Amino acid sequence: MTDDEIDMLGRGFCACTLPKAHWTHGAHFATALWLILRRPDIDAEIDMPGMIRRYNESVGGVNSDTSGYHETITQASLHMARQLLAGLPADVTPAAAYAALMASPLGDKDWPFAYWTRETLMSPAARRAWLAPDRTPLPT
Numbered sequence: 001m002t003d004d005e006i007d008m009l010g011r012g013f014c015a016c017t018l019p020k021a022h023w024t025h026g027a028h029f030a031t032a033l034w035l036i037l038r039r040p041d042i043d044a045e046i047d048m049p050g051m052i053r054r055y056n057e058s059v060g061g062v063n064s065d066t067s068g069y070h071e072t073i074t075q076a077s078l079h080m081a082r083q084l085l086a087g088l089p090a091d092v093t094p095a096a097a098y099a100a101l102m103a104s105p106l107g108d109k110d111w112p113f114a115y116w117t118r119e120t121l122m123s124p125a126a127r128r129a130w131l132a133p134d135r136t137p138l139p140t
Contacts, residue, residue, distance in 0.1 A: 001030060006094040010034035014051065016058035023055070025109040026102060032081045033097045044078050065124035072126040073112055076138060080106055083139055 012018030013031045035044045042048075049071060056068045063069040084101050085092065092100075105111050112121055115133035125131060 001026070001095060001098050003093050003095045006030045006034050006098060007038070010038065013055055016055050018055070018059075020059035020061070023059070026098075026107075029077065029081060029101055029106065030094070030098050032078055033085070033101065034094050036078075036081060036085065037092070037094050037097065045075060048078065049074060065127060070127045071129055072116070072121060072131050075130050076112060076115070076133075077106075079138055080111075 009018060009022065009027050010031050012022070013027075018027075032044060032048070035042050035048065049069060052074060053063045053069045056063055061068050081101065084104065084106070085097060088097060088100060101107065105114070113135075115135050115138055116126070116131070117134055120126060120131060120134045123131070
C-alpha cells in the first residue's frame, strides 16, 4: 500500500466516506498508523473509539455487544502499532510502517488470540471496555 493510498483511507475514514468494503483488517491498521504519524491533533487512544463508532454507523453498522466497535481490540491494536513504530526510524512513512506491520504477526487478523482466549476477547465486556490479556501480557 502506498502513502497516497493510506492517506485516502485515513481521510475517507475520518470523513465517513470510505466504502464499507474497504474497511478491512489492513485498513484498520493503515488508518491507525496514519493517525499516529500524520495527525498529531488526534489522540488515537482517546479519539479513535468515537471515530470508529461514527464510521460504523455511517455505513449502516451497529455498535452493540456482538458487532461493531470493540474497545479491547482497538486499544490493543493501537498499543501494538506504537510498539512497532518505536522500533522504526522516526521519519518512517505510513507505507513503510504498514509494510513492516503487515509482515509481522500483526498482519494476521487473528493476532489478538495469542494474548486473549477467544471467550474473553469476544465477550461483551471486552467489546465495551478494556480487558487485559488472559493468556500473556502485551509487549511493552
